[in-house]
Amino acid sequence: MAPKKGKGKEPPPPAKAAMGPPPKPKKPPPPPACFGPDDLAKFKEMFKAHDEDNIDKVKLEAIPLMLRKLGFNPKGAEIKELFRLFLEDDLVDTVEYHEWLFMIEAKMNWGDxxxxxxxxxxxxxxxxxxxxxxxxxxxxxxxxxxxxxxxxxxxxxxxxxxxxxxxxxxxxxxxxxxxxxxxxxxxxxxxxxxxxxxxxxxxxxxxxxxxxxxxxxxxxxxxxxxxxxxxxxxxxxxxxxxxxxxxxx
Missing domain, CATH: 1.10.238 (Recoverin; domain 1)
Structure with a gap:
């Protein structure tokens, strides 16, 4: 008996992986030009103080607190806008150091x-x-x-x-x-x-x-x-x- 239509077909072979070395990790962009060495040292110190897991990242909920410790008074809508502008997507729950620096620069430019x-x-x-x-x-x-x-x-x-x-x-x-x-x-x-x-x-x-x-x-x-x-x-x-x-x- 002939096989039923659609039966007996072999699945297509998987696509071959691209040859060559794996892609290099993205290099963090340089810090904003408006910050000098003393500024960066201060911001880095605060960032490390809130990096609870020592993974060079801080949790999202720490950002408003960190900005307030710098003398800002960030509004809820501003925090959301900072996350929208500088995070890869709305699924991440941590902030990297270079993202933190750009958030500070943006808040400074927005005024307070x-x-x-x-x-x-x-x-x-x-x-x-x-x-x-x-x-x-x-x-x-x-x-x-x-x-x-x-x-x-x-x-x-x-x-x-x-x-x-x-x-x-x-x-x-x-x-x-x-x-x-x-x-x-x-x-x-x-x-x-x-x-x-x-x-x-x-x-x-x-x-x-x-x-x-x-x-x-x-x-x-x-x-x-x-x-x-x-x-x-x-x-x-x-x-x-x-x-x-x-x-x-």
Whole structure:
């Protein structure tokens, strides 16, 4: 009996592998020209500190933290755009060193609202409700040691030293001209490399939100006390009217 149609055919032979040596691994591109040796040393040190498995790669979730430690305030949409621009595809879960460098360069070129965020936080924490740009330094110290990632006493000593040096702190009345202080500390030649102030502990969106919330809670508590006092006074007045001690309205 003749075999059924389609039966008995041999499968086609597999394609022969291309001859020759295997392709060379891709060579990482050179670092951005805008970074000098000191810059690269700083960025490499941070990269290695977050390379938990010692594989010359860091996990994606470490990138926002690393950028904040450089003084940036990256938004979620910016992080996604950095990943889209510099990663091979959306399936990778790590970042290589050269990709990290290009992410830093891109974020620098995009600019940042870090200074605005920190200024708002200072105004809220220093109870500078009318935003004069001046606040009580001791009050700021107490608040910064309470809210967000609390400032350490040894870190505050650096604050005081630098505030005295740039004359933004007035020892006579204990006030800090915080707007000028932030501008000085956020200068372009200091922002990405040398960080005498622990900006990371201020660079938290929640910090300003928490401070504002605290101020709002304090206002609400004060309003509640005032309302309770008015209610007691009115009850006392009504009682005196009922007893004929004072005339009604």
């Amino acid at each position: 609202d870090f200074e605005v965020e920190v200024t708002k936080a200072f105004a809220a924490l220093g109870h500078d409700d009318v935003e004069t740009g001046v606040a009580d330094l001791e009050l700021l110290r107490e608040e910064l040691m309470t809210w967000g990632e609390s400032l350490l006493e040894i870190e505050f000593v650096d604050w005081l030293r630098l505030a005295l040096k740039d004359k933004t702190y007035n020892p006579e009345d204990g006030t800090l001209a915080y707007v000028k202080f932030i501008e000085n500390m956020n200068a372009k030649d200091e922002k990405y490399i040398k960080e005498p102030i622990n900006f990371f502990k201020l660079d938290q969106k929640t910090l300003a939100a928490m401070a504002i919330k605290k101020a709002q809670e304090e206002r609400e508590e004060q309003e509640k006390k005032e309302a309770e006092k008015r209610a007691k006074d009115e009850a006392k007045r009504q009682k005196m009217i009922a007893e004929g001690l004072i005339p009604p309205d």
